[in-house]
Amino acid sequence: MVAFINGEYKDEEKALLHVSDLSIQRGYAAFDFFRTLDFKPLFLDDYLERFFKSIELLRLNNTYSRQQVKDIIRQLIEENKLAVSGIRMTMTGGYSQSGYEPATANLIITQQKLATPPEENIKEGIKVITYEYQRDLPEIKSINYLMGVWLQQKVKEQQASDVLYYKNNIVTEFPRSNLFVISKDGELITNQKNILEGITRKKVLELAAGEFPVIIKDITLDEINNAAELFMTSTTKRILPVTRVNDKIIGSGNAGQITTALHTSFLSFERSAVK
Ligand SMILES: Cc1ncc(COP(=O)(O)O)c(C=O)c1O
Structure with missing residues (x-):
């Protein structure tokens, strides 16, 4: 699977964060998760609205627009060719020098197979x-x-x-x-x-x-x-x-x-x- 991390599309195994990220140091990050059906995101605008609300309320130093995130998602779906999937967007507190204060946020978007209830x-x-x-x-x-x-x-x-x-x-x-x-x-x-x-x-x-x-x-x-x-x-x-x-x-x-x-x-x- 290909993942998006900070401007690049990489093999998931190589989509890595530095240990100083506030998500690792303090568990501080916003995320959201939606499904795709037939290669199309389901209710994407609703999920993006909630994701950006979480980002704002967590006071993350976000540098991405909603349209940019939408474009990344479209590209990821094209790369991975998985019709039915889950897509997870995570925006972290960033590489924090003090290990406590948010820095420039990191954005990771991953796609995975879905595990639905039996x-x-x-x-x-x-x-x-x-x-x-x-x-x-x-x-x-x-x-x-x-x-x-x-x-x-x-x-x-x-x-x-x-x-x-x-x-x-x-x-x-x-x-x-x-x-x-x-x-x-x-x-x-x-x-x-x-x-x-x-x-x-x-x-x-x-x-x-x-x-x-x-x-x-x-x-x-x-x-x-x-x-x-x-x-x-x-x-x-x-x-x-x-x-x-x-x-x-x-x-x-x-x-x-x-x-x-x-x-x-x-x-x-x-x-x-x-x-
Ligand atoms: C705390 C909490 N409540 C409710 C939900 C259900 O939300 P949704 O229907 O958007 O998946 C979630 C989803 O992960 C959640 O984390």
């Missing part, structure tokens, strides 16, 4: 555990997944696949996905505060508008336990049912009707978006 997870859903934690600067997509990675062992010990964060009884999101609840009254509920606003979440809200009553509000742990259906959304997972929270079975214990219907419409929506 079919059985889409049908049966996954188990998650809950954990009290609030991400720092939640509206920023930063490379800091300290808690999520640290919790991996606990997640495995509980035979779960992921962890749902909550704080003061209010649930927020998963380390890499947003949350949707379908209430017993058939309302589609998602939260707004203290989360990263996912692009998949945004598209699901667009798809659901006019089809279901949509409510955006704080969601309590009780509402999770009493939900008719739950699902998570993310770029790689699309729409993935959550059928167990700790030891509580949600709904029938399999993917619910509304989740499955939304998943089907999401698949056709993304196909039509690259036509």
